Amino acid sequence: MEYLQAQNVTFSYDGDDGMEPIQVLRGVSMEIQKGEFVALLGHNGSGKSTMAKHFNAMLLPSGGRVYVDGLDTMDDALKYEIRRRVGLVLQNPDNQLVASIVEEDVAFGPENLGVAPEEIRRRVDDALKAVDMYAFRMHAPYKLSGGQKQRIAIAGIIAMQPDCIVLDEPTAMLDPRGRSEVLETIQKLNREKGITIVLITHYMDEAVLADRVVVMDNGKILTQGTPRQVFSQVQLLKKHQLDVPQATELIFRLKAMGCSLPDGILNEEECAAALELLLGKPC
Amino acid sequence: MLSDITLGQYLPGNSVLHRMDPRVKLILTFACIVFIFVAGNLWSLLCMVALVAGGMLLSGVPVGQYLKSLRAIIVIVVFTSVLNLFYGNGDLLLKIGVMEIRTGGVLNSIFIAIRIITLILFSAILTFTTSPTQLTDAMERIMKPLTVFHIKVHEIAMMMTIALRFVPTLLEETDKIMSAQKARGADMESGGLVQRAKALIPILIPLFVSSFRRAYDLAMAMECRCYHGGEGRTKMKSLHITGLDIYSCCVTAVFFAAVILLNLFLPGLF
Numbered sequence: 443m444e445y446l447q448a449q450n451v452t453f454s455y456d457g458d459d460g461m462e463p464i465q466v467l468r469g470v471s472m473e474i475q476k477g478e479f480v481a482l483l484g485h486n487g488s489g490k491s492t493m494a495k496h497f498n499a500m501l502l503p504s505g506g507r508v509y510v511d512g513l514d515t516m517d518d519a520l521k522y523e524i525r526r527r528v529g530l531v532l533q534n535p536d537n538q539l540v541a542s543i544v545e546e547d548v549a550f551g552p553e554n555l556g557v558a559p560e561e562i563r564r565r566v567d568d569a570l571k572a573v574d575m576y577a578f579r580m581h582a583p584y585k586l587s588g589g590q591k592q593r594i595a596i597a598g599i600i601a602m603q604p605d606c607i608v609l610d611e612p613t614a615m616l617d618p619r620g621r622s623e624v625l626e627t628i629q630k631l632n633r634e635k636g637i638t639i640v641l642i643t644h645y646m647d648e649a650v651l652a653d654r655v656v657v658m659d660n661g662k663i664l665t666q667g668t669p670r671q672v673f674s675q676v677q678l679l680k681k682h683q684l685d686v687p688q689a690t691e692l693i694f695r696l697k698a699m700g701c702s703l704p705d706g707i708l709n710e711e712e713c714a715a716a717l718e719l720l721l722g723k724p725c
Numbered sequence: 726m727l728s729d730i731t732l733g734q735y736l737p738g739n740s741v742l743h744r745m746d747p748r749v750k751l752i753l754t755f756a757c758i759v760f761i762f763v764a765g766n767l768w769s770l771l772c773m774v775a776l777v778a779g780g781m782l783l784s785g786v787p788v789g790q791y792l793k794s795l796r797a798i799i800v801i802v803v804f805t806s807v808l809n810l811f812y813g814n815g816d817l818l819l820k821i822g823v824m825e826i827r828t829g830g831v832l833n834s835i836f837i838a839i840r841i842i843t844l845i846l847f848s849a850i851l852t853f854t855t856s857p858t859q860l861t862d863a864m865e866r867i868m869k870p871l872t873v874f875h876i877k878v879h880e881i882a883m884m885m886t887i888a889l890r891f892v893p894t895l896l897e898e899t900d901k902i903m904s905a906q907k908a909r910g911a912d913m914e915s916g917g918l919v920q921r922a923k924a925l926i927p928i929l930i931p932l933f934v935s936s937f938r939r940a941y942d943l944a945m946a947m948e949c950r951c952y953h954g955g956e957g958r959t960k961m962k963s964l965h966i967t968g969l970d971i972y973s974c975c976v977t978a979v980f981f982a983a984v985i986l987l988n989l990f991l992p993g994l995f
Contacts, residue, residue: 498949522951530949537939538946542735542857542890549961551950562961580737584893598950 444473445511445606445638446497446528452505453492466492468661469506476605479632479639481652481669485683489661490642494610497640498528511605526555529599531609535591535616536584544586544594545570545579551602562601569601572635573627589620593627600631606638607631613648625651646673646687650708657684670706689713735856740785741969742854747863749970753977754851760981761843767832769987770839776980777843780850794849795842802841806834857889859962866964879955887943895936902931 453467466489474480484490495501496508499515508515510524532538541547545566552562570576573593583591592612599607609628613621625648631637641652649655649669656666659682665672673686676694686694693707693716703720707713742750757776764770781791813829865882872878906927907913913924
């Protein structure tokens with residue numbers, strides 16, 4: 443059953459004095475199933491972050507409707523109910539931590555929900571273990587690395603026991619190590635706890651990890667499907683100034699030069715295997 | 726360099742003082758500071774010195790940390806003691822022009838120096854053993870009765886928590902901006918006072934702009950986590966007064982009594 447449902451959503455910001463409103467979303471419809479891992483791709487200004495904020499009622503559609511677990515985000519009375527179910531992790535880990543001690547920050551969400559103290563304690567410990575940061579529970583966030591801080595931010599959301607986590611470019615400000623830490627955490631939460639994940643990113647190799655990729659361009663959905671289906675459309679993506687994973691790009695160029703290679707190559711291993719087959723010897 | 730300011734920084738631990746109720750710690754610290762000024766002679770002040778030394782030992786925080794926190798105020802200590810050298814009666818020790826240093830003045834300046842140092846040490850014990858969240862939590866509970874006068878106690882406490890949380894972040898950022906401006910040839914070390922103040926502008930403006938951006942992000946993150954003011958909010962760590970707190974109140978009270986008695990019975994000692 444679909445957990446998140448956007449029906450023909452439009453959204454526009456008010457322009458400056460006398461200017462026309464700026465149209466960001468131009469009729470987006472999508473459905474995300476419970477337990478699914480969806481990557482939302484698009485370059486800057488495609489409307490992907492704006493779409494993300496519609497999923498937890500941080501932004502309300504100018505037209506159309508967004509439903510979370512059947513709840514209408516337009517209903518103000520359901521606002522906190524929706525935000526408990528759908529957590530949002532932002533790009534800059536420094537700006538979303540509230541308290542000066544890791545475990546107190548993780549407790550912030552459940553405290554707001556009015557959960558009993560012993561229950562909060564249990565949830566905080568569980569959440570910190572889930573992101574593998576339990577050993578750091580007494581540390582000050584500013585002494586941690588970017589990847590660690592982002593995992594604390596994720597733990598802060600998990601402690602509210604959400605069904606779904608929306609991550610708005612969570613790795614954009616991290617070094618490669620921090621990136622892989624965060625991605626591993628996300629995948630683990632999706633697999634082991636069945637949490638629905640919506641990962642907004644402009645890194646193609648992150649999108650490959652998802653069950654489904656939705657590509658947005660200019661406030662609309664350009665194409666969607668499994669990573670293999672989406673990244674087979676190299677020409678379409680390139681036309682809209684989007685990258686494809688490096689391995690896919692290489693195969694695409696070789697094919698353009700006349701080599702006979704299969705479609706839908708996503709990672710280095712597949713690429714190497716395909717080239718081996720072509721050359722008839724290991725490479 | 727900017728980031729190792731120790732004044733007001735929590736050092737996690739599990740000592741007796743770490744385990745005390747933050748409300749009790751806050752009130753006791755405040756009372757101790759008052760009693761430093763109640764202590765009118767060297768002997769009663771030494772009582773407070775003994776109390777602060779006891780506290781430092783019990784806190785389990787290395788002495789080096791305390792010395793670091795004193796380093797920040799060394800200028801003030803020296804300045805006020807030097808000023809006080811010239812006030813006081815007694816035998817004339819030294820005469821520089823119209824300035825006279827007498828024995829009373831020397832005693833006076835030592836007295837003042839001890840007072841300031843003890844005061845800083847008391848507050849250092851509090852901040853080293855109490856996390857900022859506990860501290861603001863304690864203030865929120867202590868000020869709770871003020872809600873009757875429509876004072877937004879929870880909001881004030883939340884503002885303090887956030888301010889304390891962002892101090893190291895903004896310090897780090899200031900450091901970065903300074904390096905960036907220096908790399909572009911900004912000169913911050915030479916020139917007179919006015920020129921130096923002007924040199925701060927290219928640091929303050931980016932810092933301000935980024936603070937607003939941070940505030941916007943933080944507000945959004947807090948809303949995402951269902952923050953809606955103090956109403957219906959619970960706390961993970963509820964505060965409890967334990968036997969430990971009562972015991973430490975009693976010990977402090979004994980010291981306070983000693984201060985008053987010494988004040989009364991040894992008034993002329995200095």
